[in-house]
Amino acid sequence: MRTEATLEEWKALYDVAIRLKDVKPWEELWDMDLITILPKGKKEPCICSVMGRGGECYAIGAYNGINSIHNFFEMVNNHDVPSHQLIRYQNNIMCNFGNRDELTKKELTLIKELGFKFRGKNNWIYFRVFETGYAPYMPDKNQVLEFTGILKNLYMAIKALHTGLEVDFKNGNTLMRRFDEKNNQWINYEMPVFIPKVQYSIPSLEDQLLIKKLKKQHKVNSILELDIAYLNSTINDRNYDKPLIPRLCILVDGRSRMILSQAMVTPEDDDVDIIFGTIINYIFQKGKPKQIVVRDTYILSILIDLCKQIGIDIVQSGKLKGIDEFLESFYEYRIK
Template sequence: MRKEASLEQWKELYELGIELKGLEPWKDFWDMDLIVICPKGRKEPFFCSVMGKGGSCYGISVYSGYEGLKDFEMLTATEITGISSEYAMFEQNNLTCYLGDRDEVPPQQKKVIKELGLSFRGRGQWMYFLSFKRRYMPYTPDEDEVEELIRVYKGLAAAVREYRENDIPVDYESGECFWYIYHEKEQCWKSEIHGLPDDAGTEYPIVELEDEILKKKLQKRPLIDGELQLDFIYLNGGVKESGYDRPINPLLFMAVDGDSGMVITVEMMGPEDDEIDISLNFLVQFIEQYGRIKTVKARNAWIFSALEDLCEYCGINLVSENMPELEEAVENMKGYFDKRP
């Protein structure tokens, strides 16, 4: 059950946010230069990414624990993995403070700003906070998330000052990061220089179809010419459903005929649905009905994880390449949804 933060909690958060804004940490850190904050009693640290050194999109994103770090790594590795940047963005779990224009501030936070008597003048000066959760639209943080940001920002503000005052020699280009850790025994904060864990990236295990009878049945199906293009697409439009405390961001599984550009299937996934299951089930059913298609194209790592073993077993080429037919189908579909009243 969602519980809203009190006005006093918002007051403390905005005070800390304004303090960090005044420190202008983007003058010292690029968005890839993570600041690692480990407060008192915390087993896993928070990973903070500061945006704005490039001169646009000022803000601070906070990723919780090593699972959060995996989300950050996925977002920054889209060119390597082939996952679309839009998909990676909406797969994030983080808490982000933005400096934007007045019309970008969620109505609920405009009300909080007014009740607190705060004033942000000028374009790009309005401070607001968003909670990102996988499969959901960005939303105003709840009470627990506001408290989490308060806890992080107290350490982050001190860390930025420590970094400047002591000219901490962190070599980010070689993989080092600035860690600011609360030590229980000494009961004080200490700045340290460490790298990130080597296994921080998201794991994509190869899935094997366990039903040996089904596998042999699929392997005997005729080989047919043609090409399937598969992907996961976020619609980036909120859908309110009972039982959820924030709007869902619909995720679609889409299959397109690479030769004709015809859409074969579009399946809307719920927040609990699994990418591997839907990918594997689709290809199994397709082979059963039509045969072993010659080529399957994809760019999402979850699809490769789900289909690599089956494609190899059935002699299907599974490749990562451009999918212009699918891209066109996606644009047409999004255009249709945008025009709906």
Template structure:
């Protein structure tokens, strides 16, 4: 649903109060606390930004998956760029030139005005695989308003001893929980452990025509050494629909020669079928199968699971893909030289 004018006003008022309190003066991004959504019970894990004096605001990481991504960022254990993996709602105070036209229009319609650097509130959703984008649903606006209000309560309560926020036992986080009372919400604090994270299945490709596979198998004339395969987000977003997204790139490189055998660029949900099609096309064209496949992540295994079993291919998971890295470096140099 679309937020009402009154709901937008309440969100901007909560943001203004959050800025006035300035709780980044005593809270750092390590002082994590939660706010439970009264609608669906999902917990938003809050990180106050601004203690370092660069970016001011509040990030709300959604659910256990969002929390684990944020903790991975803090500890340096996150393998990929957080731009492609974090899931959060974020309030930040920015310069006017950094606002999306939609945000400027919203501020004008509400009759609001802001002056100076780092004073213009922006409300963005960071969703894995997508460009950060202004929030627009009623659910997001209402929840972020509640989170900001409760963040102020938590910040004031722990102002004299902020480190008490990180003293929970058994990896529990202080969490604000609401109970409905006489038509309104009554908030209390509880120490709650994050819910267990369900395994997120990696999508597999559609079933492959076995007749075609059998025909390819008969045409195989030999082996082709080691093929390296990797699948990763491309850095250039694609505008398709309301929200730009980062496409995924599949790269297959012959390790011995360094030759790029295939590059496929697809929207994330279409990559399993694209990976299968790329692999089959190479085998058909060359009449060769690799002795081994080296990959850096499990996605490649799942995408090609049918082919690996049918052709009895040897696959190894490794952190080092020298031919892929050399190919990536060549692509980076090419694009950088073209931009000069």
């Protein structure tokens, strides 16, 4: 169950965000000039990305933990994935310096209760959590406390840069700030950027009778596109304490661009079951396709063993023409 932060806890977070805004870190850091923080007592680091040097979007993103950092680099490096689908990689907390009309009524009320009076463009501070399967939402108590600590350490790391610490960001280094347990103090130093490699688990279909039946199905010369796509809408459901972002498992004929099946995916659903069911149903109805094209490594890992067992080629591509056309038409319809 969600627990809300107190006004005092929110004020501590806003105070450090205001201090960071005053030093204008985006005037000296690009978004890939990463600050790495290893919080006291934690085993996994957090990386912070400062945005705004380009003069468009001013924000600080914190990617906490191995999986979140991995997803950050997936998002950065997947240039062929449509922008509206990059949210699948975003598991982080954002501190935004934006405009008043970007804030929700709840956020405006909070700022008023805290006694802050922000004015003008890029001066309104608000915080959003990005989590797979959910629309961006305000942080809860634990997230407020954790983010406060991260931003305090980010502020101190930036002060270290101002007092002489040199970091070769251009050649892939980061400023590391961590607590030295031996000497009981925080230390700052330069080191190579930490880019974790995450190995997704590869599920295996154990039903040998089902595998035999799938193998016996006739082959068809079809190329399929499969993805769990993220839709640009929000669902507020009383059964959840966070707003949902609709996810849709879509199967498309890659040649004709015809939609073959689609199914909503909720946070309770098992992605493996949904994807296995989609492909197995197609095989029994139409036959074994020549090839399946998927968008990301996550879905590739789910299907790779099944495809190997029954003799289907599987490839990964950030662009899925049939699915992307459907999504773009969906977005255009919503705008109208």
